[in-house]
Amino acid sequence: MEASVALKKVGKLSGEKTVLADLTFGIEKGSMTAIIGANDAGKSTLMNVMAGIEIPNYGTVYIDGLDLTKRRAEIRKEIGFIPMQADLESGMTLEENIHFIASLYSLDKETIQNRLQRFSEELNIAEILQDYPGNISTGIQKKAMFLRVLVLNSSVIFLDEPTAFMDPGSARQIWTILKRLQPEKTIVYTSQNLKEVEQNHDRILVLHNGKIVLDGHLDKLLESTVEYHQFRLELENVTDELFNQVEKIPTVVTPNKHGNVILFYGRSKSVFFQVLEKINLQLVKDLEIKKLGLDDLL
Known part of the structure; x- marks a missing residue:
């Protein structure tokens, strides 16, 4: 055209x-x-x-x-x-x-x-x-x-x-x-x-x-993003040391920390369990897995 x-x-x-x-x-x-x-x-x-x-x-x-x-x-x-x-x-x-x-x-x-x-x-x-x-x-x-x-x-x-x-x-x-x-x-x-x-x-x-x-x-x-999941993990406390451990996980994509919330992406739900292995489960207050939409492309 x-x-x-x-x-x-x-x-x-x-x-x-x-x-x-x-x-x-x-x-x-x-x-x-x-x-x-x-x-x-x-x-x-x-x-x-x-x-x-x-x-x-x-x-x-x-x-x-x-x-x-x-x-x-x-x-x-x-x-x-x-x-x-x-x-x-x-x-x-x-x-x-x-x-x-x-x-x-x-x-x-x-x-x-x-x-x-x-x-x-x-x-x-x-x-x-x-x-x-x-x-x-x-x-x-x-x-x-x-x-x-x-x-x-x-x-x-x-x-x-x-x-x-x-x-x-x-x-x-x-x-x-x-x-x-x-x-x-x-x-x-x-x-x-x-x-x-x-x-x-x-x-x-x-x-x-x-x-x-x-x-x-x-x-x-x-x-182009359908294979990805968005994960939201709210904890009692997110230290810099803990966030650094999450960042180093190879399957975690674009992790971000907002107060006591960690937001990240992964190609499969198994990524979520890899993150949980680094965390004391007693610190978890809330968790969410979300499908991507147009707003997430921003």
Whole structure:
């Protein structure tokens, strides 16, 4: 399939800190891709770089095969972007905000107005288009920002937490429209709402410390971890010496200590008994074995 968005060895620095590290991947035209990860994983920075809001320190972003940095003016009209935080101009009404941005994309007034009327009615915000951003909730502002993207009719849409601050009904409206836009549009979004991600994706990228650590459809990602169990062991007391003994067990994967709780992974339940051999059973307060889900991939 043809790539609508492609990154080649893209990196982004913040001072001496590496925010994005040598990223190389492509996103298929007409697909819906979710980017997930813990806070400070680099999700918003990645969205800003792909949308051309920030310039990478090295590497290249391509939109429909064109170098985004070198041909920014030419490519801009193909990109729609909604940042995490509301970015509407406070001195303009919602309608004026949208008209102003749309005019920069060389859209004629009649086209802008027709799209504005159609989509504002679908989003149930037609009656407040003359309101100023400061007089409406953040969730409604986000809907207005989504309306702006629909009016622009860009071929590639980047959405940073598209339903943040919205009520459930408004969030459902957003996803109904986004699904309808496929496969004509390429949609890339970030979200901390994992239930939304499970229901709305062709592909998931898991970002950790600026690197893509997992990539695929949810079923594929879970298959890659299906052999693993997650173990939670709560004790009366977890000393550094005891935790060090657990860490040295070859079959224990990524052990962590949180107070008097030890959390670790293993390929079989037998790992759990290997750990218990290192522990005085009288110290055990609680134990749990859990199947992995999407939230555990983070």
